[in-house]
Amino acid sequence: MAKHKLLITGGAGFIGSHVVRLFVNAYPDYDIVNLDKLTYAGNLENLKDIENKPNYRFIKGDITDGDFIQNLFASEHFDGVIHLAAESHVDRSISNPLAFVVTNVVGTVNLLNAALAHWKDDLSQKRFYHVSTDEVYGSLGDTGLFTETTPYDPKSPYSASKASSDHFVRAYHNTYGLNVVLSNCSNNYGPHQFPEKLIPLFINNIKHNKPLPVYGDGKYTRDWLWVEDHATAIDVVYHKGRIGETYNVGGFNEWQNIDLIKVLCKTMDEKLGRETGSSEKLITYVKDRAGHDRRYAIDATKINQELGWAPSLQFEEGIAKTVDWYLANEEWLDHVTSGAYQQYYEQQYDQR
Ligand code: NAD
Ligand code: TYD
DSSP states (O other): OOOEEEEEETTTSHHHHHHHHHHHHHOTTEEEEEEEOOOTTOOGGGGTTTTTOTTEEEEEOOTTOHHHHHHHHHHHOOSEEEEOOOOOOHHHHHHOHHHHIIIIIIHHHHHHHHHHHHHGGGGGGSEEEEEEEGGGGOOOOSSOOBOTTSOOOOOSHHHHHHHHHHHHHHHHHHHHOOOEEEEEEOEEESTTOOTTSHHHHHHHHHHTTOOEEEETTSOOEEEEEEHHHHHHHHHHHHHHOOTTOEEEEOOSOEEEHHHHHHHHHHHHHHHHTOOTTTGGGGEEEEOOOTTOOOBOOBOOHHHHHHHOOOOOOOHHHHHHHHHHHHHHOHHHHHHHHHTGGGGHHIIIIITO
């Protein structure tokens, strides 16, 4: 029997690299292709440990190039897609919304078109999995949780572009019968996250005794999930999720930013052998993000009850592991902050 051929998009990014690693290690009988444009957020150094495995291949390419995507599907005969490639940083979306429309909306529709064109005779046997965010639901008040039926109310250019792509995925299921499944996940943290997002940025700044820029009053709330737990959720949704369904993924782990930052400061003081309280002195309140969503929190009951998924790590343990990883992987962090990681592709792949 032919091997199951799986396309993972955005596999050189933060979450994508954890998903690629999980699938490559767990499914030696799959043929796994990682398609990534290697934007500033894509880093093949994230995948050094699995890059020579026989069931893994990397292809550099752009999901916004419709002809390229059509040709890729024609030559590769994929059985399934897990689509993570995206522009993902809210602050960047505020500076340049159009880039988010092009990658997140047009890129997703290119993939949907290619899947439909190449799978049309066998639609129910193929699977298109779209990985999305809880930010599509907008912002919560002090109480309540996002469920799968919460109306969409995106408020940043990033979340608006992700919401739009989610709608296209569901429309292709409703209109053409594409076998889709979606998940909407809360904020992830862990190794390999690009240090412009809150946790890795603050770890790096504490390390270098630089100010910690807290937006607004610091009382914004996020629901944090260990990135490897997101990868296990993606595994169960890809294999067991019902056609056309959406699953919310979260850690039941809400933190106000300022409380999380204090835990991070305390952990860093301990790990670096600094006097308790020294990292907190770096906290600096700065101008708020425009249109800053106040609170996100996920109700992950459906994926738990239907598919048996649950997060594995408590937050304090996850934060300690994350700090340990960033401190032990100085070279990764230095390459990312200096831009040197972008040469890795040429060194590693151009001479092949
Ligand atoms: P990331 O920014 O770290 O990685 C995105 C990857 O996509 C990068 O490797 C980048 O090179 C690639 N990419 C970007 N544009 C591309 C293009 N045009 N063609 C091909 N590849 C391209 O993002 P992440 O944090 O790993 O998020 C991955 C996915 O998960 C996104 O779809 C995001 O919306 C979603 N998500 C993220 C979080 C989070 O907390 N980070 C939470 C929920 C959902
Ligand atoms: P971020 O990691 O950018 O994720 P998202 O905006 O997608 O939730 O930010 C997490 C929270 O931290 C968010 O409320 C914004 C805040 N934040 C700061 O206070 N300072 C910073 O420098 C950054 C990057 C984020």
